Amino acid sequence: xxxxxxxxxxxxxxxxxxxxxxxxxxxxxxxxxxxxxxxxxxxxxxxxxxxxxxxxxxxxxxxxxxxxxxxxxxxxxxxxxxxxxxxxxxxxxxxxxxxxxxxxxxxxxxxxxxxxxxxxxxxxxxxxxx
Numbered sequence: 001x002x003x004x005x006x007x008x009x010x011x012x013x014x015x016x017x018x019x020x021x022x023x024x025x026x027x028x029x030x031x032x033x034x035x036x037x038x039x040x041x042x043x044x045x046x047x048x049x050x051x052x053x054x055x056x057x058x059x060x061x062x063x064x065x066x067x068x069x070x071x072x073x074x075x076x077x078x079x080x081x082x083x084x085x086x087x088x089x090x091x092x093x094x095x096x097x098x099x100x101x102x103x104x105x106x107x108x109x110x111x112x113x114x115x116x117x118x119x120x121x122x123x124x125x126x127x128x129x130x
Contacts, residue, residue, distance in 0.1 A: 011103045013128055020081065020129040023106040025096040025113055029120025034087055034094055037061050037072060043116055044076045044083060050112055051104040053078040063089075094119070099129075 009017035033039045041061045048055045059076040071087040080102040086095045094117060098109055106126050113122065 008101075009130075010101060011128065016130075018128040018130050020099055020101040021103060021106070022127040022129055023096075023098040023104075023109055023124065024127070025094075025098075025109060025122065025124045027094045027096070027113055027117060027119035027122045028091065030087075030092045030094055030117040033117050034072075034092055035089055037063060039116070040072055040074050040085065040087075043112075044074055044085065047083060047098075047109065047112055048076060048078060050108050051098070051100075053080060053083075053100060053102065053104070055079075059083075 006017050009019045011018040011021055041059055044059045045055065056077040056079050059074055061072060061074040063070065063072045065071055068090050070089045072085070074085040076083040078100060080100040082099060084097045087093060094113070096109070096113065098104070106124065110122065110124050113119065
């Protein structure tokens with residue numbers, strides 16, 4: 001009989017192992033970069049490098065929706081999970097999720113969002129997944 005182990009939980013916080021980290025960043029009042037699929041594509045690729053992840057394939061970046069719900073959605077699989085972006089063109093909002101079972105510095109993500117999209121408001125939080 002196999003013995004259960006939590007050694008696959010690589011993120012250690014205060015002596016407790018966690019399976020993953022989930023950073024959520026909500027930004028509003030972003031600049032025109034938010035409207036450009038090529039900028040989003042390049043940005044998500046750079047984010048992968050900045051937080052020391054390994055991309056799995058190319059990002060999927062598409063604009064769709066209708067009326068006030070038109071925006072860009074992007075997904076970049078990473079070897080340890082995924083990065084997902086949803087935007088709203090009209091409101092200039094961006095909703096970003098970064099989940100990984102490999103640790104990363106969420107402050108790098110926030111700084112890169114601010115640097116590229118210059119949001120009027122930004123709210124972020126991190127959840128540790130057990």
